[in-house]
Amino acid sequence: MSVYPLPNTSEDLLGQIAFVTGATSGLGWRFARVLAKAGAKVIATGRREERLAELKEVIEGEGGQLFPYPLDMTNADEIQSVVARATEEVGLITILVNNAGIPDAQHAHKMSVDLIDRVFDTNLRGPFILSCEVAKRLIAAESPGRMINISSRGGFSYSGGGAALYSVTKAGIARMSDVLAVEWARNHINVNCIAPGMVSSEMLDGMLERMGDLAKHTPRKRIADPAQLDSTLLYLCSPASDAVTGATINVDDGQGGR
Secondary structure, eight states: OOSSOSSOOOOOOTTOEEEESSTTSHHHHHHHHHHHHTTOEEEEEESOHHHHHHHHHHHHHTTOEEEEEEOOTTOHHHHHHHHHHHHHHTOOOOEEEEOOOOOOOSOGGGOOHHHHHHHHIIIIIHHHHHHHHHHHHHHHHTOOEEEEEEOOGGGTOOOSSSOHHHHHHHHHHHHHHHHHHHHHGGGTEEEEEEEEOSBOSHHHHHHHHHHOOOGGGSTTSOOBOGGGGHHHHHHHHSGGGTTOOSOEEEESTTOSOO
16 A cells, blocks of 8 residues: 555645755745745845845744855855755754855856856856755755756756846756766756746846847746746655656746757
């Protein structure tokens, strides 16, 4: 007889500790609220301390728990320090959402080396270091965990209009999910990836200012709302996805083509 309930699904994250990067706006802001509402204690990180304070007030007003930690994802020492402090002060991190990212919005040959470094470090190097810091603690504790990396449809489709490096790093995030899923499967750490299309955010607002109405070029003539990623995020964080690792789920409203 099966030990699993019928149906085998749950969005209850009570007892989990979630670490969310890039939580000061956009998807990260929404993800932190969703995970807290599902019962997790949320460690929220980002560079803007005042926004973290605002998020803490919002989440506590919704009955959740949030622990803000300022973090620059380009600083490896800071990543290691924040994980160590958060683990000591809040507890073992069992859910990691690698959401932080910045665009480049330039053609490849026009990018400065400084911008190249910042995009690589924020979008790919930092998440890799952070994932390893969280994983080594889960492995030492012999505890299962969930990691959800935020890629983009831009990592798989590029029109040549700018943001070449952003595309490269987001493809890298998806591949990082593949290989870490294989490496850590024996440790019961599930590593998966979400690839959103255009979703309302501060980053997208900048694109709309430069490029005009992008929604008219999409099959459904709309830009997705961050709330439309809630169910995918919760599925990948919950026990219901226990056998799912190394997957990239497109949540692009049909925008990306195939």
